[in-house]
Amino acid sequence: MSERVEALRALERLGVLDGICWAWASARRQTVHTFDPRAGHDQSWAGRTALRLFRDRLDRVFHCLDLPGDPLAAGLAPRDVQSMPRVPPGVVVRDDLNGSPAWRAGDRRILVRPSGGGDLDRIPWPRESGSDHRAGARPPGGAEVTLVVAYSIDAVTGASALYLGQPRGDGTSPAWHWREALTRG
DSSP states (O other), rough: HHHHHHHHHHHHHHHHHHHHHHHHHHHHHHHHHOGGGGGGGOOHHHHHHHHHHHHHHHHHHHTTOOOSTTTTTTTTHHHHHHHOOOOTTHHHHHHBBBOOOEEEEEEEEEEEEEEEOOEEEEEEEGSOOOHHHHHHOOOOTSSSSEEEEEEOTTTTOOOEEEEEEOOOOOOOOSEEEEEEEEEEE
16 A cells, blocks of 8 residues: 555544644635735735644644633634534644644644645755755655645635645655645635
8 A cells, every 4th residue: 555545544544634624624714704905914914824723723623722621612613613523632642843833643743834825846845944844854654754734825715725745855846755635625
């Protein structure tokens, strides 16, 4: 079985893919709903806001928040509370890499990376700094597999894309050993 198939099956079986897709859908909706060019918002604002909200939603769905009360639902739209997948606590743990937020499910670490409007197939992993470079430098088949969730969002139209994949660290194109579209729209 290929690493791609093995990773996708394992993450699907654990509910991680559902959690990632829910977290992105919630973050995307909130970003698009809040976006207002009249208030000084631009594409950069949308990208930064989507990243912060996406990280927040991942921490919620994977039970990685350390807050009093019921932090899973606090501040979420009723639609998001009702549609949140039920991933049991401990299935995914927070496991930051180089100071960048990351989550671990079994032997797979997951980082989040905005595409910045660029071509996902041309990400120069060796030239990236910190965690992105480290993620790209890990060869397939190693003891630790680092996967990257990459996303893009258009602040005006609300269109977005979400991918999960294993980056290629040698600077060649395409930039991924493999990547799978999780959502488009």
